[in-house]
Amino acid sequence: MPANTMNEDLKRERQRCSFDPKELTYLLDGGEEKTEERRQREKFFLDDPELSETAPSDYLSHKEKYEHAVKKACIVFKKVQQLQAQGKAGMQNFREVLGGQLGSAILRDGNPLGLHYVMFIPTIMGQGTIEQQAEWISKAWNLEIIGTYAQTELGHGTFIRGLETTATYDPATEEFVLNSPTLTSYKWWPGGLGHTANYAVVVAQLYSQGICHGIHPFIVQLRDEETHLPMPGFENVRIPWNYMLMKNGKVLKDGSYVKSPSSKLTxxxxxxxxxxxxxxxxxxxxxxxxxxxxxxxxxxxxxxxxxxxxxxxxxxxxxxxxxxxxxxxxxxxxxxxxxxxxxxxxxxxxxxxxxxxxxxxxxxxxxxxxxxxxxxxxxxxxxxxxxxxxxxxxxxxxxxxxxxxxxxxxxxxxxxxxxxxxxxxxxxxxxxxxxxxxxxxxxxxxxxxxxxxxxxxxxxxxxxxxxxxxxxxxxxxxxxxxxxxxxxxxxxxxxxxxxxxxxxxxxxxxxxxxxxxxxxxxxxxxxxxxxxxxxxxxxxxxxxxxxxxxxxxxxxxxxxxxxxxxxxxxxxxxxxxxxxxxxxxxxxxxxVDGFDINDAIIASPLGAYDGNVYERLFAEVSKSPLNAKPVNESFHKYLKPLLKSKM
Amino acid sequence: MPANTMNEDLKRERQRCSFDPKELTYLLDGGEEKTEERRQREKFFLDDPELSETAPSDYLSHKEKYEHAVKKACIVFKKVQQLQAQGKAGMQNFREVLGGQLGSAILRDGNPLGLHYVMFIPTIMGQGTIEQQAEWISKAWNLEIIGTYAQTELGHGTFIRGLETTATYDPATEEFVLNSPTLTSYKWWPGGLGHTANYAVVVAQLYSQGICHGIHPFIVQLRDEETHLPMPGFENVRIPWNYMLMKNGKVLKDGSYVKSPSSKLTxxxxxxxxxxxxxxxxxxxxxxxxxxxxxxxxxxxxxxxxxxxxxxxxxxxxxxxxxxxxxxxxxxxxxxxxxxxxxxxxxxxxxxxxxxxxxxxxxxxxxxxxxxxxxxxxxxxxxxxxxxxxxxxxxxxxxxxxxxxxxxxxxxxxxxxxxxxxxxxxxxxxxxxxxxxxxxxxxxxxxxxxxxxxxxxxxxxxxxxxxxxxxxxxxxxxxxxxxxxxxxxxxxxxxxxxxxxxxxxxxxxxxxxxxxxxxxxxxxxxxxxxxxxxxxxxxxxxxxxxxxxxxxxxxxxxxxxxxxxxxxxxxxxxxxxxxxxxxxxxxxxxxVDGFDINDAIIASPLGAYDGNVYERLFAEVSKSPLNAKPVNESFHKYLKPLLKSKM
CATH class of the missing domain: 1.20.140.10 (Butyryl-CoA Dehydrogenase, subunit A, domain 3)
Incomplete structure (x- = not known):
């Protein structure tokens, strides 16, 4: 690609613009300082060679995509840790690398650790008692465990009152017994549930003293912390009494149920x-x-x-x-x-x-x-x-x-x-x-x-x-x-x-x-x-x-x-x-210049700042592993025999 | 999956229907006989174990997807050949396996030999002289060569008058000299051009005696017929005079140009x-x-x-x-x-x-x-x-x-x-x-x-x-x-x-x-x-x-x-x-029953005739190579070090 060239049409367009795009950028970011901060954060992540793609993920198999994503997610959170250690804008870093356009530029198909930060930790914060928060948040925050949020079931999405997984309190042992009795009650969709997380907040219908008290959140271990081997599925899984998140509704040790002061708080x-x-x-x-x-x-x-x-x-x-x-x-x-x-x-x-x-x-x-x-x-x-x-x-x-x-x-x-x-x-x-x-x-x-x-x-x-x-x-x-x-x-x-x-x-x-x-x-x-x-x-x-x-x-x-x-x-x-x-x-x-989106976030030959559309498209397709060799094996294996068969 | 069971809701729906869905099927197919013919054709292709997927193509890498597609395309055309030999409905077989819903059920991402039949052969038929048709159609039809249709360029799509590739007639050698002089004149998009085809109809601006006569079609060899190695790119490629398709406009050997009787014929x-x-x-x-x-x-x-x-x-x-x-x-x-x-x-x-x-x-x-x-x-x-x-x-x-x-x-x-x-x-x-x-x-x-x-x-x-x-x-x-x-x-x-x-x-x-x-x-x-x-x-x-x-x-x-x-x-x-x-x-x-779409064409756990949605969804995800082992390697390589680092 020609270095330092700018497409002539874009040059002309930029001369025609009636205002200074920088002014728009600062307006949208909330001031020049914020713009600088954002740009530095983006640079810190996007310029890291470990996070840039050698081959675009489109060319990988499904399994490779997952493994690359885990690798990158680990690097991302190590880098966040570095930023935190430097005392730089705490929550904003998480927000950007998890949900923002920066995050999706690094991990196109999503972050396997995403729900840990976006749902697992916030649910414990919102629905755990002070003691539960003290215990679980610090573990989760220090990445001693990786959590996810398991609500949706194969047969139940929008209408969460219809969830089938049950958690039945057993006062004799002071435990809850979890069950997913049917195919439609399988937990389905939670990000990270398959291979990444070892804990989950599981939403289940609470039964105590023979009465159903509606859906409540429970902490359940999914995988061994050392070996990462999965625990048995949801058939009579027993969890301790204090694994139910009880900031709102709660079950006393004797099994009596105490309602949330307001159902609207959740x-x-x-x-x-x-x-x-x-x-x-x-x-x-x-x-x-x-x-x-x-x-x-x-x-x-x-x-x-x-x-x-x-x-x-x-x-x-x-x-x-x-x-x-x-x-x-x-x-x-x-x-x-x-x-x-x-x-x-x-x-x-x-x-x-x-x-x-x-x-x-x-x-x-x-x-x-x-x-x-x-x-x-x-x-x-x-x-x-x-x-x-x-x-x-x-x-x-x-x-x-x-x-x-x-x-x-x-x-x-x-x-x-x-x-x-x-x-x-x-x-x-x-x-x-x-x-x-x-x-x-x-x-x-x-x-x-x-x-x-x-x-x-x-x-x-x-x-x-x-x-x-x-x-x-x-x-x-x-x-x-x-x-x-x-x-x-x-x-x-x-x-x-x-x-x-x-x-x-x-x-x-x-x-x-x-x-x-x-x-x-x-x-x-x-x-x-x-x-x-x-x-x-x-x-x-x-x-x-x-x-x-x-x-x-x-x-x-x-x-x-x-x-x-x-x-x-x-x-x-x-x-x-x-x-x-x-x-x-x-x-x-x-x-659009005023939006000031980094080229690595744009991630498109059609939309880079320099407008070298065709050069970038050409560079992009040359990354295809198919183009590494002049003749693909399938010619010898399949096409040539067909051609020679003269059908 | 429970064998021979039908979802109860669908059973009830079918009892409620006021008409006989078969009547609709025959109406849409054009008669019971046509329905039978279609079903048999579908069965012939879809029941072939060589054409059914072991792992869904979504799990493969890009390169594997291509190789599988070539393999399947070859099997498909061998099977078409068998049908032709049995004298069964000629063109309809091609139409169905190439463009119809049957074709896309077998080859989800498209048929690498598709353009050979859909564009290469029809263009020679429509724009070649009788002699040219005799020479090229039989070769193409017998699969001695594989063609594609190369019109669109990197910088030129909709407006074909703007194509940049040129074919200049040289009366001294009775040849056309083809050139794609710029990045924007690269031929782009033609299906099969990358690795599959060895010939193409190339659309180029015709120059003769110093005058541009607009776009015309030329046959160009892309790869060696034996080794499949690519020929040199479009820089001063020389092709014989009779490789220009001349049914409509033509160039005489001396270089004079004879217009098409009507430009509307194409x-x-x-x-x-x-x-x-x-x-x-x-x-x-x-x-x-x-x-x-x-x-x-x-x-x-x-x-x-x-x-x-x-x-x-x-x-x-x-x-x-x-x-x-x-x-x-x-x-x-x-x-x-x-x-x-x-x-x-x-x-x-x-x-x-x-x-x-x-x-x-x-x-x-x-x-x-x-x-x-x-x-x-x-x-x-x-x-x-x-x-x-x-x-x-x-x-x-x-x-x-x-x-x-x-x-x-x-x-x-x-x-x-x-x-x-x-x-x-x-x-x-x-x-x-x-x-x-x-x-x-x-x-x-x-x-x-x-x-x-x-x-x-x-x-x-x-x-x-x-x-x-x-x-x-x-x-x-x-x-x-x-x-x-x-x-x-x-x-x-x-x-x-x-x-x-x-x-x-x-x-x-x-x-x-x-x-x-x-x-x-x-x-x-x-x-x-x-x-x-x-x-x-x-x-x-x-x-x-x-x-x-x-x-x-x-x-x-x-x-x-x-x-x-x-x-x-x-x-x-x-x-x-x-x-x-x-x-x-x-x-x-x-x-929708009356549409009579084969389950293998539906190719969706949500839409099969028996309505066993959840069983089929579950069976589908169990095909994921990620689910073959309980612990993915990425845990040991990336996650465990992160977890143990206690950031």
Whole structure:
């Protein structure tokens, strides 16, 4: 590859950008110092030759992939240990190497020790008594044991009340007896359960004195600490009384059961994970759109004008319409995630002082934001991949694996449809409160004002769009509420009526979430603009407008249905969309440069900073072990006999 | 796995089905005899122990995957040879083992000899002179040589006029001199080019007497026939004069160039491949929806009624709303594909007698149908995958690879956006003809009638929906046409105006295609119903209605914009949708049974006929080489030192 060369198209794009990308970088990181800290951390890991790939993992067998992953994971945590010893930003190191884009750059297919830090330790912290924490956390933290979290069973995922594994208390020996009696009760999915972990938090139905007390967490040893040989499976496994995590519900030694003061206290971890998903979804989308935008600036194809040379594909308006909304969606999810993180912190500190009032609202918002973020990021990433043509299909482009990681978010930690229906339950109650003149929580306040009007005349502004989207949300909430009650009035029982209305309930929940995102994004940008340069402020405003206009145009059916907008207004919105795409065009490369994603994290020949797409693609395929020899053995073994057989 | 047991839920589902699934099978195959023939062919290949997997290919390294694929491909073609020798249905065997669901069941990641049959031989047949065909086809057909088709270059895909590889005629030696002078002119992507093929049809810019005559096909030897060692790369490679395929354009020995009588004659193969894509997309969708439907009948989760046991997830209306439209989409694409295949055959036979009139219409329809089929099938398959929760994410479910195969169709053989814009060009001309009172071709006839009215009152019927969708298409065509002309009137040149209007042009093209699909589907069902049992007729009609209603509801914005529909009508449509889901529910398993897909083609523990989902999942994971030993070496090498280091 030509050293120190920069693709000419990218050079030109960078000259055209109206703002300084560094300013955007510092804004997103939270200041120049934070940027430096992040860059140093990335350098510390990514420049380590032991962690860089000799051959891409795509070429390895499944078994080799696992062994490489264990090796790398061990190196990573040794390096984290070094950083800790130097007293450098503690938790952030874990957060980055475990879940962040840095972690997935080092370990593409996931970290075999991931659940030890992400679930095992936090569960003990959240659900163990002080004594249990003292015993287990220090062992886990010092890596004397490796844990995982075993909840999901082969036949039971979303609906955890349906888990079949049982833990029956035996007061005679002061032990719990664990059993997984059926095929469907096999613990399935826990990361690290197969070969890595030697302990697990196992979630099981607690039985004591002949009564089932629902699901509770237990610590179970899986493998011998010395030999790593697996312990016998879950058939009459006996564990000591104090291996049940008893911070919330507990069993006394005589077998009597003492309830948790509030069943809602265990919500915390669940909501926390959803907040993290919103942020991660945004970051993966940012990576994909960086790759696709740089590639589209370098790639020339087809023609706009017959007489001119092949243009950069970024000049096609259809391409801009694929990519720029993804740029904007990143910011929308980023700011919604930040808002949710703040609310989460506020509500959990209220929880500690016994206030539970805002928990339902937080829960409702976290549910729909997780669902919409995962779905929109996944779709956005796939759009970016497809926008790169055949090269986006190559595994080395990193786009397929990025899609794979994010589309999984649609399913785990609460399946999207299930979560949207949980938010819908909150919205149905809110609408009923609204009808009854009861007070509403802040995030559904709009139902009151919207209820009283059919919308103002079209105005080319984001506030008009926010009002329109709130109108749509209120309209859908009202429709679902009315249809469900109509069914109930006709004699359908309320549970069936809920199921029969669920298509509209999901739609209402999505509409509510979209309105919330647009509003939160707009408010965040309004707050930021006064404190940044005029040029960056303008660029950020254009992206926010694009997100708002594009989201509304995707919902014109709802807009026409629930507001007094005219077809002329729709044509104005379409024109506004086209203006925004044209306005963002010269800044597109500058914006993704502002994301400041390290080339080793980008991990794609299509998206490197220097834009040497073709040189890097060529270098990439030359790593294939198939290309090591001019003639593969299969020619002699299989092809030649076939050729000579002259069939 | 329990032998000869059938899952109880599936048993019950099969008792509920209102029609005999065999009747559907025969209908789709084209008669009982055809079904038998297909089943025997499948049995012949799938029951061969040499072709069944000992370890799933997911566990192999990249190099091993390639070698296994070559081995299997050789066995497959030996078996085809046996069938041919027995005089059994010639071309159908090739079609099935190469592109059909049978082929992808045997070779999950593609057939290394695929392009030899799919592109190399057909190109010589289509573009070689009689003499060239005589020489090369027999060699290729007898497998004396293995060919591929080398068109796409690293820097050039969609826009083939931009290819850089050159073939310059040298009259002194009567040879062509081939060159790929740049990195971007490297031939890239051709299947089998790396290690398998020893010949290729290479597409290059023809130069003769100093003039470029555009792209033409040349036969080039890639590897030694005996040693399989690669020939030198494309730098001044000399090939004989008669290695240029000269059926259409040709170079005389003195270097003078003789043009093809019609440049449109080479369209044939391209359109053929697009017809095949429509059919393949439908078949892959059928496979995915079979898996998801059977799994959803076996899987119990969550609750509808608090007091009742966990229901089959197929009873959730949201799940029905995910899956049943995919069932219907299969039929819609199946019948649209069949229609297109007939038109293709008619038009190509007209072409042979010099009639070119219907070629533009066929081209316009093939472009948009390929694009919409690929996009809708891909999205449908991903919806099916996500509807299976975590288990749909497992590679062994076959859903991820099915998505991978179909999402690639969005890109190859004409990138979707590019194809939709080609159809749009046809539609813009048609609209202009309509305004000018010129005659219209059959597929755009509706523009005339729709232009004169704003739509009839709502009627609960598919014809009303077809009329509505035609109205939407006409409305979008009119809007795009007007916006483009407004720009031109304001002084924008027509090429820029096209680009600036391209978002609306793509939308118009999609709307036209959707209206066409609904109409074709409806007409096909109308034709079939009188000749099948009343029960099957009813089931087929319900699916057609579901496709129509669901498609229209996804476009209510357009409906409100371009017709005089009321919000009350929309609520009626929503109710109709919900009625149809409920009506289809008892037949869902019966319908996928009617597809009669062999379990080895389903290749998914989630979707086998017997419904033993959990037993099969368990059997599947026990194949992992990682599970062969209780302790993986990485414990001793990496984990134990880390654990003992007590960081």
């Amino acid at each position: 919500y915390g971890t669940m909501i926390f994970v959803r907040v993290v998903i919103v942020q991660d979804a945004a970051n993966y989308l940012r990576k994909a759109v960086t790759i696709a935008t740089r590639y589209s600036a370098v790639r020339h194809q087809s023609h706009i004008k017959e007489s001119a040379p092949e243009p950069q594909i970024l000049d096609f308006v259809t391409q801009q319409h694929k990519l720029f909304p993804q740029l904007a969606t990143y910011f929308a999810l980023h700011y919604s995630g930040a808002w949710l993180w703040d609310m989460y912190n506020n509500v959990t500190s209220e929880l500690e002082s016994g206030e539970l009032d805002r928990l339902p609202e937080l829960h409702a918002l976290a549910c729909c934001l997780k669902a919409v973020s995962a779905a929109d990021a996944a779709q956005g990433i796939e759009t970016c991949r497809l926008a790169c043509g055949g090269h986006g299909y190559m595994s080395c482009s990193s786009l397929p694996i990025t899609y794979g990681l994010v589309t999984a978010m649609v399913t785990y930690e609460g399946e999207n449809t299930v979560l949207l229906l949980q938010t819908a339950r909150y919205l149905m109650k809110a609408w009923q409160n609204c009808l009854d003149g009861q007070p509403l929580t802040p995030s559904v306040q709009y139902l009151n004002s919207v209820r009283r009007s059919f919308g103002g005349v079209y105005h080319k502004s984001v506030p008009w769009i926010i009002a329109s989207m709130q109108r749509i949300a209120a309209g859908k909430i009202e429709t679902a509420h009315r249809h469900m009650n109509d069914k109930i009035k006709r004699g359908v029982n309320s549970e069936d009526a809920w199921n029969e209305t669920s298509i509209e309930l999901v739609a209402a929940s999505e509409a509510h979430c979209k309105a919330f995102i647009v509003e939160t994004y707009y408010n965040s940008v309004q707050q930021i603009v006064p404190s940044v340069s005029q040029q960056l402020g303008k660029a950020l405003t254009e992206l926010c407008e694009l997100y708002a206009v594009n989201t509304l145009l995707k919902n014109i059916g709802d807009l026409l249905r629930y507001s007094n907008v005219t077809t002329g207004d729709l044509e104005n919105l379409q024109r506004w969309l086209e203006e925004l795409l044209a306005a963002i065009r010269p800044n597109a490369v500058g914006i | 369209y044939g193969t391209m359109i053929f491949v697009r017809v095949v894509i429509v059919q393949d997309a439908a078949n892959y969708l059928r496979k995915a929806v079979t898996i998801a439907t059977r799994y959803s009948a076996v899987r119990h989760q969550s609750h509808i009624k608090e007091s009742a046991p966990e229901p089959q997830i197929l009873d959730f209306v949201t799940q029905q709303h995910k899956l049943f439209p995919q069932l219907a989409t299969y039929f819609a694409l199946h019948y649209s594909g069949a229609w297109l295949w007939d038109m293709y055959n008619n038009v190509t036979s007209e072409l042979e007698s010099g009639e070119l009139d219907r070629l533009p219409e066929l081209h316009a329809l093939a472009c948009c149908l390929k694009a919409v089929s690929a996009a809708d099938a891909a999205q449908g398959i991903e919806t099916c995958r996500l509807a299976c929760g975590g288990h749909g994410y497992m590679s062994c479910s076959s859903l991820p690879i099915t998505y991978g195969l179909v999402t690639a169709m969005v890109t190859y053989e004409g990138e979707n956006t590019v194809l939709l814009l080609q159809t749009a060009r046809y539609l813009m001309k048609a609209w202009q003809n309509c305004l000018d009172g010129q005659p219209l071709t059959p597929s755009v006839q509706y523009l005339n009638s729709v232009r004169r009215s704003f739509g009839g009152v709502y009627h609960k019927s598919v014809p009303w929906i077809i009329a509505s969708m035609q109205r939407i298409a006409a409305g979008k065509i009119e809007t795009a046409h007007r916006h483009m002309n407004d720009k031109i009137k304001r002084g924008v040149n027509s090429e820029d105006a096209w680009n600036e209007t391209s978002i609306e042009l793509v939308a118009a093209s999609e709307a036209h295609c959707k209206a066409f699909i609904v109409e074709t589907y409806y007409n096909s069902v109308q034709q079939i119903v009188p000749s099948v049992s009343q029960q099957l007729g009813k089931a087929l009609t319900e699916l057609c209605e579901l496709y129509a209603v669901n498609t229209l509801l996804k476009n209510i914005g357009d409906l409100l914009r371009y017709s005089n529909v009321t919000t009350g009508d929309l609520e009626n449509l929503q109710r109709w949708l919900e009625e149809l889901l409920a009506a289809i529910r008892p037949n869902a398993v019966g319908i």
